[in-house]
Amino acid sequence: MKCAHTHTDPILLLSQNGIRPTKIRKAIVGLLFDGHDKHVSVDDVIGMARASDIKTSVASVYNTLNHFTDAGLLRRITMDGGRTFFDTNLSEHHHYYFEDEERLEDIPQGVMKLQGLPKLPFGRRIKSVGIIIRV
Amino acid sequence: MKCAHTHTDPILLLSQNGIRPTKIRKAIVGLLFDGHDKHVSVDDVIGMARASDIKTSVASVYNTLNHFTDAGLLRRITMDGGRTFFDTNLSEHHHYYFEDEERLEDIPQGVMKLQGLPKLPFGRRIKSVGIIIRV
DNA sequence: GTGTTTGCAAAGTGTTTGCAATTTA
DNA sequence: TAAATTGCAAACACTTTGCAAACAC
Numbered sequence: 001m002k003c004a005h006t007h008t009d010p011i012l013l014l015s016q017n018g019i020r021p022t023k024i025r026k027a028i029v030g031l032l033f034d035g036h037d038k039h040v041s042v043d044d045v046i047g048m049a050r051a052s053d054i055k056t057s058v059a060s061v062y063n064t065l066n067h068f069t070d071a072g073l074l075r076r077i078t079m080d081g082g083r084t085f086f087d088t089n090l091s092e093h094h095h096y097y098f099e100d101e102e103r104l105e106d107i108p109q110g111v112m113k114l115q116g117l118p119k120l121p122f123g124r125r126i127k128s129v130g131i132i133i134r135v
Numbered sequence: 136m137k138c139a140h141t142h143t144d145p146i147l148l149l150s151q152n153g154i155r156p157t158k159i160r161k162a163i164v165g166l167l168f169d170g171h172d173k174h175v176s177v178d179d180v181i182g183m184a185r186a187s188d189i190k191t192s193v194a195s196v197y198n199t200l201n202h203f204t205d206a207g208l209l210r211r212i213t214m215d216g217g218r219t220f221f222d223t224n225l226s227e228h229h230h231y232y233f234e235d236e237e238r239l240e241d242i243p244q245g246v247m248k249l250q251g252l253p254k255l256p257f258g259r260r261i262k263s264v265g266i267i268i269r270v
Numbered sequence: 271g272t273g274t275t276t277g278c279a280a281a282g283t284g285t286t287t288g289c290a291a292t293t294t295a
Numbered sequence: 296t297a298a299a300t301t302g303c304a305a306a307c308a309c310t311t312t313g314c315a316a317a318c319a320c
Contacts, residue, residue, distance in 0.1 A: 020274070020275080020319070020320085021319090022274085022275060022276080022318070022319070023275095023276090023318080023319095024275090024276075025275090042309085042310085055277095056276080056277080057276075057277040057278065058277090058278095058309095058310090059276080059277060059278075059279095059310090059311080059312085060275085060276055060277060062309095062310060062311075063275080063276080063277095063311095066310095066311095076215065078213055078214060078215045078216065078217060079213060080211065080213045081213065081285095082213060082217030082219070082284080082285090082308090082309075083309095084217070084309085084310095096255075096256065096259075098256075098259075099262060105256070107253055108253055111251045111252075111253045112249060112250065112251045112252060112253055113249070113250040113251055114247060114248070114249055114250075114266070115247065115248040115249075115250050116246045116247050116248055117246075117247060117268075118242055118243050118246045118247055120231075120270060121231065121233075121240070121270065124231075124233075124270035125270065126268055126269070126270060127234060127269040127270060128268075128269045129266070129267075129268050129269075130265075130266070130267045130268075130269070131249070131264065131265070131266050132264075132265045133252075133261055133263075133264050133265075134261070134262040134263045134264075134265070135255060135256065135259035135260065135261060135262060155294065155295080155299070155300080156294090157293070157294070157299085157300060157301080158293080158294095158300095158301090159300090159301075160300090177284080177285085178284095191301080191302080192301075192302040192303065193284095193285090193302090193303095194285090194286080194287085194301080194302060194303075194304095195300085195301055195302060197284095197285065197286070198286090198300080198301080198302095201285095201286095216310095217283090217284070217285095217309080217310090218284095219284085219285090
């Protein structure tokens with residue numbers, strides 16, 4: 001079982017994914033992978049960093065989150081208006097979107113199922129399935 | 136049955152939805168509701184307008200598409216990178232997203248079903264369900 | 271020491287807004 | 296004619312880029 005409340009060692013998490021454990025990367029990993037799944041925006045991370053007295057820049061946060069996403073440490077989710085969230089939960093799952101709060105929340109796994117997947121267009125295979133329930 | 140190949144009268148479509156039938160609105164409705172479902176970006180519409188010798192501006196196309204969306208004539212879909220599409224098909228349906236072509240396509244209706252909808256967060260009701268299958 | 275990363279400011283992209291001129295009912 | 300709409304340019308929000316200084320190995 002994947003335990004959502006295990007605090008992985010930041011340096012390990014980075015080096016295991018082939019990412020150089022630099023100062024701000026360690027700091028941001030520490031902020032994001034604290035044992036609780038999160039859906040954060042770039043601004044959220046900048047705010048969290050500031051609140052933790054981690055000095056960095058907008059560009060570096062973008063660099064870092066993009067790099068983490070490419071390395072498979074985060075999942076990117078784009079909502080209406082181009083609002084981008086980074087999801088720390090990589091297991092297959094879907095989301096509620098609270099329109100009034102502009103906030104994502106995981107849908108508990110294992111209950112919801114998609115039935116009757118239609119034929120795919122010729123020569124295509126499914127890369128991923130995203131379900132968002134707006135509430 | 137909703138027929139996707141009926142060419143609705145542009146002026147009627149506008150006035151029935153409480154939208155003033157101005158020149159560019161009629162033109163854009165004519166471009167979009169030609170009997171074939173479409174997923175267009177703002178740039179697409181600007182291109183289509185230009186190709187039809189309809190003189191307008193970026194701002195007016197944004198105004199018009201946003202207005203149509205608010206009035207329930209179009210449905211807005213935002214993809215990764217903030218790419219926005221406007222869908223002329225308002226019936227309940229879902230989409231394939233062709234990643235390499237950055238293009239949406241309707242999934243034929245009636246085959247796919249979502250089973251076991253989980254309990255909603257307290258005090259919430261479903262506003263919409265969006266399913267996107269990346270291929 | 272060498273190659274990578276950081277962080278600033280500048281540039282880029284997509285979208286909205288202010289406003290005078292125009293159009294619509 | 297009064298109210299709404301158009302279209303230009305400027306403003307805006309978000310994201311990426313260029314590059315010199317700092318850092319990691």
